[in-house]
Amino acid sequence: MxxxxxxxxxxxxxxxxxxxxxxxxxxxxxxxxxxxxxxxxxxxxxxxxxxxxxxxxxxxxxxxxxxxxxxxxxxxxxxxxxxxxxxxxRLMNSLSVYENLFYEQLSFLWITAKKYKKMAENLFEFFHLSLDVNQKVKSxxxxxxxxxxxxxxxxxxxxxxxxxxxxxxxxxxxxxxxxxxxxxxxxxxxxxxxxxxxxxxxxxxxxxxxxxxxxxxxxxxxxxxxxxxxxxxxxGSYSVLRHQKSHHQDKDIKESVLAFDNVQDILPAPLSFTLKKGQILKIICSSNRETDYLLSILRRRASAGNGSILFRGQPLQSVSLNQYLKSCGIIESNPRRTVLFHNMTVLYNLCVPLDSKIHNFWTNPGNQKGVEYTLKDIIPPGYLQMNIDQVPMEIVQKVIYCRWLLYVPELLVCMNPFSIIDTSLNQITLDMLRLLSSKGIAVLIISNNWTMDTEIEGEAVFLTQE
Missing domain, CATH: 3.40.50.300 (P-loop containing nucleotide triphosphate hydrolases)
Structure with a gap:
């Protein structure tokens, strides 16, 4: 029983x-x-x-x-x-492997330490593990x-x-x-x-x-x-319930904003897809290792070892780095910590990307008035001159995405957009992604969370290790 x-x-x-x-x-x-x-x-x-x-x-x-x-x-x-x-x-980094196993029982006698080292070696041998018991855990x-x-x-x-x-x-x-x-x-x-x-x-x-x-x-x-x-x-997967194909690749890749063809390297399966203007595509990975790898490629800090990647119909590596970075926006995980200037106003945070796109942006008052007018139905103008740390979190979340709504990149890469702790903000995130897509921006979501497939519409590519 x-x-x-x-x-x-x-x-x-x-x-x-x-x-x-x-x-x-x-x-x-x-x-x-x-x-x-x-x-x-x-x-x-x-x-x-x-x-x-x-x-x-x-x-x-x-x-x-x-x-x-x-x-x-x-x-x-x-x-x-x-x-x-x-x-x-949850181990103690300052201690060795054997000390972490036995630190509740260790004495300060050298003979005792030697005894426990031998016990640790026997344990690892029992589990067929080749580990140096004197090695520091942090390594x-x-x-x-x-x-x-x-x-x-x-x-x-x-x-x-x-x-x-x-x-x-x-x-x-x-x-x-x-x-x-x-x-x-x-x-x-x-x-x-x-x-x-x-x-x-x-x-x-x-x-x-x-x-x-x-x-x-x-x-x-x-x-x-x-x-x-x-x-x-x-x-409640969008892709399964709507019978969408995984690893879908459009034949007309020359019209795409971004196209991957049989890119694998460390990925568990070859990755192929095309992403066009105004589309949302989700790449759902099985580990942080894969999301980090894809982000490094899209940042142009690494290149694919096999397969090919096209940006606007041209090989990615042949596109001018400066021009590519001007055409591609990236929202990393936990953007409230990584992309905002916490000692500056809402307006300043909204316009940081625009400042790199428009020459002498801040010297023309009309530019700032244009931002206020463009976003008046999304962010009430009364918030614009307030410090970003003093406004409600709903406004902060909108700022993160509205800055790219103003900039209008050809490609926007979003890393784990629902990885925020306050789940009440997820609906705002979803609404902003839809708005960005409606403006013709190609949105690429990279995540290792099922929520991306069940809560966000759009085609999904699954990189799973079966």
């Missing part, structure tokens, strides 16, 4: 007086791994904080090893049975760091391990090594709760996959139905 390890029933979490998760249900049995996929970064973070005991108050019923417990009891007595492997390290690769954290969970006798976006950090070879470690841990009684933002490869290990959208359990997929298309359909 199966033994229940962990269960939550009617879990609800509220933050800032708003429901983040509502009536969530999750049941994990010993030896049966469970997947959970959130359509929102915000909801996923709230759930991780719940597992990690960081939420001040929750509603619902929690069971651990078939015993009903309060959340405070879970934090005091049962959280120690769980481990969370985050995307970012480890993503895979090595994840491996050390998993070995530590094994050493500490954890019963439940939550893997958060582990697969998306690894290449194909490292992923296979990770599977080997997980199989060893599985044989020794560890059960996994696997949460991924987009990469679905680890979900092959799970018996069920819980899909969470708008803070609620949307669907629970059995193992036989866990695949990319079924996940997309369940979440």
């Amino acid at each position: 199966k033994k229940e390890l962990f269960r939550i029933f009617n879990l609800s979490i509220r933050q800032n007086q708003s429901a983040v998760l509502s009536n969530l249900y999750l049941q994990v049995f010993e030896g049966e791994h469970t997947g959970i996929l959130f359509n929102s970064f915000y909801e996923r973070t709230a759930f991780l904080d719940f597992i990690d005991g960081k939420i001040s108050e929750v509603e619902g019923i929690i069971y651990f090893e078939e015993t009903a417990v309060t959340y405070q009891d879970y934090i005091r007595s049962y959280k120690k049975e769980t481990a969370i492997i985050y995307e970012s390290s 480890l690769t993503n895979f090595e760091r994840i491996a050390v954290e998993l070995v530590k969970a094994f050493l500490q006798g954890k019963k439940l391990v939550f893997l958060s976006n582990a697969a998306s950090l690894l290449d194909a070879g490292e992923f296979e090594q990770l599977l080997s470690i997980l199989k060893v841990l599985e044989k020794h009684g560890i059960t996994f709760l696997i949460g991924e933002t987009f990469d679905i490869r680890l979900f092959r290990l799970t018996c069920t996959l819980h899909l969470i959208k708008n803070g609620q359990t949307l669907r629970i997929l059995p193992r036989s139905q866990i695949c990319q298309e079924e996940i997309q359909r369940s979440l």
Whole structure:
């Protein structure tokens, strides 16, 4: 008979007086791994904080090893049975690998340190890992760091391990090594709760996959139905529900603003697409490594090792760098931190790109009046002379996109436009993307989040590692 390890029933979490998760249900049995996929970064973070005991108050019923417990009891007595492997390290960078494994037990005697080094070496040999136990943790690769954290969970006798976006950090070879470690841990009684933002490869290990959208359990997929298309359909994918083709490429690439033809390099599959004026195209990646690679190409800081890229019908590398940068705008992730001048006015922030396009922009008062008139139905003129840090966040979000509405680049690249914490601003983002598209601007969205496919219309190209 199966033994229940962990269960939550009617879990609800509220933050800032708003429901983040509502009536969530999750049941994990010993030896049966469970997947959970959130359509929102915000909801996923709230759930991780719940597992990690960081939420001040929750509603619902929690069971651990078939015993009903309060959340405070879970934090005091049962959280120690769980481990969370985050995307970012929870190890102590100033310590060595062996010290991170045993620092709770280390003494200052040299003979004790030697003993623990040998134990660490034996552990890594058991898991077929080639790691120097004296190596400082800060120098480890993503895979090595994840491996050390998993070995530590094994050493500490954890019963439940939550893997958060582990697969998306690894290449194909490292992923296979990770599977080997997980199989060893599985044989020794560890059960996994696997949460991924987009990469679905680890979900092959799970018996069920819980899909969470708008803070609620949307669907629970059995193992036989866990695949990319079924996940997309369940979440409400524009591309699947409208039968759009992935990796679509228009034959008339000379009329395109941007065209990729069989570009691969580090990508899991050859990337081909055409993007024309006024179109929105979404490239959904399975890892940050891929989004960073594409951004470096579009910034002209790297070139494709194979395939071809055309900009306005010409090879990208043959286009003058200065002319290309004048024709291409980029909105990076978390633009409120990276692109705004926080000690300047709303008007100044709106006009920064225009200043590089129009000679002596600031010396002609008529230019500023033109900006006010153009945006009067989007940003009330009363905000223009205010400091950007003193206006509502809705206005700040509009400024980020209106600056390109004024500039009118031929191509606008948006990195993870829904990666903001305040999800109430997502509708503004969506409205601005539609407005930019209606003005003839080609919009390219690059993301590693399912929300880009389910909330933003337009053709999607999926770079997944099956």
